[in-house]
Amino acid sequence: MDLTWIEVGVIAQPALSNLQIPSIVEETFMTAQVKDIFNDLSYYSLFDVAEKARWLMRDIDWEHIDKSVVTPELIEMVKIITFGELTTYSATRSFMTMFEDDIDFTQWLAVWLYEETKHPHALTKWLAMNGEKLSGKYLMDGRTITPMTKSKTEMLTFNVISEIVAGNMYLATADTVTEPVLKDIASKLAKDEMRHSVGFENYTRKTIAESADPDYEKGIVLRSAWVFLQGEQFINHPVFETVRNLDSILGEAVIKKIRKQIVSRIGKLAGVEIAEPEQIYSVYTKFKADYRAKHKTKISTADMMANAPEA
Numbered sequence: 037m038d039l040t041w042i043e044v045g046v047i048a049q050p051a052l053s054n055l056q057i058p059s060i061v062e063e064t065f066m067t068a069q070v071k072d073i074f075n076d077l078s079y080y081s082l083f084d085v086a087e088k089a090r091w092l093m094r095d096i097d098w099e100h101i102d103k104s105v106v107t108p109e110l111i112e113m114v115k116i117i118t119f120g121e122l123t124t125y126s127a128t129r130s131f132m133t134m135f136e137d138d139i140d141f142t143q144w145l146a147v148w149l150y151e152e153t154k155h156p157h158a159l160t161k162w163l164a165m166n167g168e169k170l171s172g173k174y175l176m177d178g179r180t181i182t183p184m185t186k187s188k189t190e191m192l193t194f195n196v197i198s199e200i201v202a203g204n205m206y207l208a209t210a211d212t213v214t215e216p217v218l219k220d221i222a223s224k225l226a227k228d229e230m231r232h233s234v235g236f237e238n239y240t241r242k243t244i245a246e247s248a249d250p251d252y253e254k255g256i257v258l259r260s261a262w263v264f265l266q267g268e269q270f271i272n273h274p275v276f277e278t279v280r281n282l283d284s285i286l287g288e289a290v291i292k293k294i295r296k297q298i299v300s301r302i303g304k305l306a307g308v309e310i311a312e313p314e315q316i317y318s319v320y321t322k323f324k325a326d327y328r329a330k331h332k333t334k335i336s337t338a339d340m341m342a343n344a345p346e347a
């Protein structure tokens with residue numbers, strides 16, 4: 037599931053600008069240094085992992101939907117989840133543009149697009165087999181996104197988070213629903229989403245490492261997580277309208293678990309420890325302060341060198 041783009045479109049961007057770094061951060065891409073694409077790019081191994089994990093539409097036991105437990109509420113819930121799965125095309129287009137010179141990530145996107153297209157496909161088929169039709173307008177409306185960020189790191193971080201949320205949402209769905217075919221679909225989708233979070237994490241790490249200023253990018257990772265986690269639940273944005281509408285599935289314990297997973301994964305990406313989700317803001321502000329101090333030291337050392345009297 038790709039929730040990121042909705043999020044990015046509606047979240048008021050906090051003032052990271054006071055990180056006091058150059059206004060334009062050049063992100064150097066390493067394409068020129070790749071001598072052996074097969075061994076140097078992570079796409080090829082991620083592809084193998086995806087192929088091993090791949091499930092087929094025909095693996096689902098479509099003939100055994102238990103219609104006795106399919107209620108109008110369940111249909112409504114599956115429609116909400118399906119709608120949340122429809123942004124992949126728009127997201128992929130934006131990703132392809134933003135990362136057009138990234139020969140690694142753009143290849144992996146092909147796998148992601150394929151798998152993410154399969155998610156609403158399976159859910160749409162389940163709905164159809166239960167007599168529920170979705171219109172072309174529904175599909176188009178679901179594709180709407182409003183990306184605002186220009187930061188690659190921020191985009192990728194939001195996707196790491198979105199996939200973790202989606203994975204847990206499907207796990208909870210699989211645990212909760214009694215209709216066996218939907219249960220099976222949800223558990224297959226949960227595994228896909230968790231694997232996607234690892235893929236996006238890989239490319240976030242790579243983007244940070246290849247950037248002109250990795251520490252600055254790590255600050256962006258932390259800020260993105262803070263934006264996402266602020267508030268009691270997650271956030272106040274439409275993607276979690278989906279979550280809120282799934283109250284019966286995503287209770288407090290699940291949300292707590294998701295928040296914990298997010299800070300653990302984000303902490304590793306940024307190279308800091310975040311023991312509890314509530315600490316994200318203090319960790320982020322400390323990171324920012326340390327960054328500024330380090331940056332200042334660097335500048336003043338450079339200044340001193342430049343101004344040093346010649347021997």
Ligand SMILES: [Fe+2]
Pocket residue numbers: 037038152199202228229232
């Ligand atoms: Fe996904």
Ligand SMILES: [Fe+2]
Pocket residue numbers: 037038121152155202225229
């Ligand atoms: Fe998905």
